[in-house]
Amino acid sequence: MRVFFIGFGQAGGKIVDMFIEQDKKLGANSFRGIAVNTARTDLMGLKNIELRDRILIGQTMVKGHGVGTDNVTGARVTADEIDSIISAIDSRGTHDVDAFVIVAGLGGGTGSGGSPVLARHLKRIYREPVYALGIIPAPEEGRLYSYNAARSLTTLVNEADNTFIFDNSAWKNEGESVKTAFQRLNNEVVRRFGVLFRAGEVGRMGVGEMVVDSSEIINTLRGGGITSVGYAISEVQSKTTKERKGFLGGLKDKFGAKREANEEVLLGEDRSAKIVALVRRAMLGRLTLPCDYSTAERALVLLAGPPDEMDRKGVEKAKSWVEENIAGVEVRGGDYPVNSEYVAAVVMLATVGNAPRIKELLDIAKETKEDVIKSKEKKTSMFEEGIDPLFE
Numbered sequence: 001m002r003v004f005f006i007g008f009g010q011a012g013g014k015i016v017d018m019f020i021e022q023d024k025k026l027g028a029n030s031f032r033g034i035a036v037n038t039a040r041t042d043l044m045g046l047k048n049i050e051l052r053d054r055i056l057i058g059q060t061m062v063k064g065h066g067v068g069t070d071n072v073t074g075a076r077v078t079a080d081e082i083d084s085i086i087s088a089i090d091s092r093g094t095h096d097v098d099a100f101v102i103v104a105g106l107g108g109g110t111g112s113g114g115s116p117v118l119a120r121h122l123k124r125i126y127r128e129p130v131y132a133l134g135i136i137p138a139p140e141e142g143r144l145y146s147y148n149a150a151r152s153l154t155t156l157v158n159e160a161d162n163t164f165i166f167d168n169s170a171w172k173n174e175g176e177s178v179k180t181a182f183q184r185l186n187n188e189v190v191r192r193f194g195v196l197f198r199a200g201e202v203g204r205m206g207v208g209e210m211v212v213d214s215s216e217i218i219n220t221l222r223g224g225g226i227t228s229v230g231y232a233i234s235e236v237q238s239k240t241t242k243e244r245k246g247f248l249g250g251l252k253d254k255f256g257a258k259r260e261a262n263e264e265v266l267l268g269e270d271r272s273a274k275i276v277a278l279v280r281r282a283m284l285g286r287l288t289l290p291c292d293y294s295t296a297e298r299a300l301v302l303l304a305g306p307p308d309e310m311d312r313k314g315v316e317k318a319k320s321w322v323e324e325n326i327a328g329v330e331v332r333g334g335d336y337p338v339n340s341e342y343v344a345a346v347v348m349l350a351t352v353g354n355a356p357r358i359k360e361l362l363d364i365a366k367e368t369k370e371d372v373i374k375s376k377e378k379k380t381s382m383f384e385e386g387i388d389p390l391f392e
């Protein structure tokens with residue numbers, strides 16, 4: 001799938017920068033990306049998005065200093081300068097793009113407010129689907145962040161064709177602060193969505209046995225709403241793949257795992273059982289948004305790995321297993337070969353009906369709104385009565 005990423009705000013910009021980095025490392029040329037922000041320093045901190053593709057908006061209003069956590073201003077500035085954002089997107093070329101993906105932290109100001117505005121305009125102008133990848137804040141970041149995220153998401157689900165969610169609180173470790181976790185979390189985002197969005201692209205290793213093309217991803221997402229993604233990897237054991245490296249893993253060095261080459265060639269049955277087990281792990285393990293997978297309307301199962309590890313029967317069985325476990329009956333799937341020491345499984349659970357974290361976020365937002373109204377009513381001032389000011 002050829003994706004045009006728009007990183008909106010600080011988190012969005014950083015993550016798109018990493019998608020572009022991954023694309024460059026793989027020599028893949030599947031991703032294009034720009035960053036939009038009201039804060040000049042955030043744009044300057046990016047490394048892989050070209051300078052001309054870093055768009056500073058709101059200069060007259062906030063003078064390059066950002067909008068703070070004011071997403072209403074974020075939305076206003078974006079609406080005011082939508083023409084320059086669209087023309088920047090156009091000038092990068094959109095004729096061969098399969099989808100747009102707007103990436104943003106929904107708890108802040110610029111990305112939170114700007115993403116729904118941009119989604120609306122992109123949808124009006126282009127025929128290709130417009131997706132969002134929204135990062136939701138951990139409750140400990142404070143009620144304002146949850147309030148912003150709830151408002152942004154409520155708007156976004158009506159503007160974007162589908163919204164992928166990554167929940168910061170589900171991914172940070174016990175005791176770890178959200179800030180120090182960001183780099184690690186961003187790696188997780190890019191690894192998962194990198195495998196997903198790359199489906200259907202013909203790489204150096206050729207095409208898969210059961211090709212998933214971009215229309216299958218698009219059809220899986222057509223119900224709208226929110227979508228969660230599961231992911232699991234397993235190390236390849238055959239000797240021929242010993243030297244392989246690639247974008248699926250990256251965990252090996254961290255865990256210092258040393259593998260002995262195993263000359264045994266996996267038999268068909270074994271291979272297909274391995275694939276089913278991997279897909280189960282992907283769906284039952286930690287999802288980008290923890291949710292009740294049995295409420296998903298559609299799903300897509302994707303396997304990526306060395307060609308000799310792929311197995312049509314395994315993919316079919318894994319699809320049937322997913323189908324038994326979700327609400328709907330539409331499960332698509334396939335594989336694509338990559339040069340890697342790992343086999344990766346991605347399960348995209350589309351249009352999820354029940355996610356406790358989203359309910360919690362919306363509840364916090366409702367309470368916050370009520371508290372703000374109450375505190376406004378209660379507000380008293382020492383200077384309200386008695387003495388007339390010099391002028392009104």
Ligand code: GDP
Nearest residue numbers: 009010011105107108109110111112137182185
């Ligand atoms: P903006 O620049 O005004 O759009 O605001 P930010 O992008 O800083 O968004 C704030 C929200 O995004 C916060 O609620 C954080 O939870 C989250 N956030 C900020 N930076 C990162 C990051 O690098 N990774 C992740 N996963 N979340 C981030």
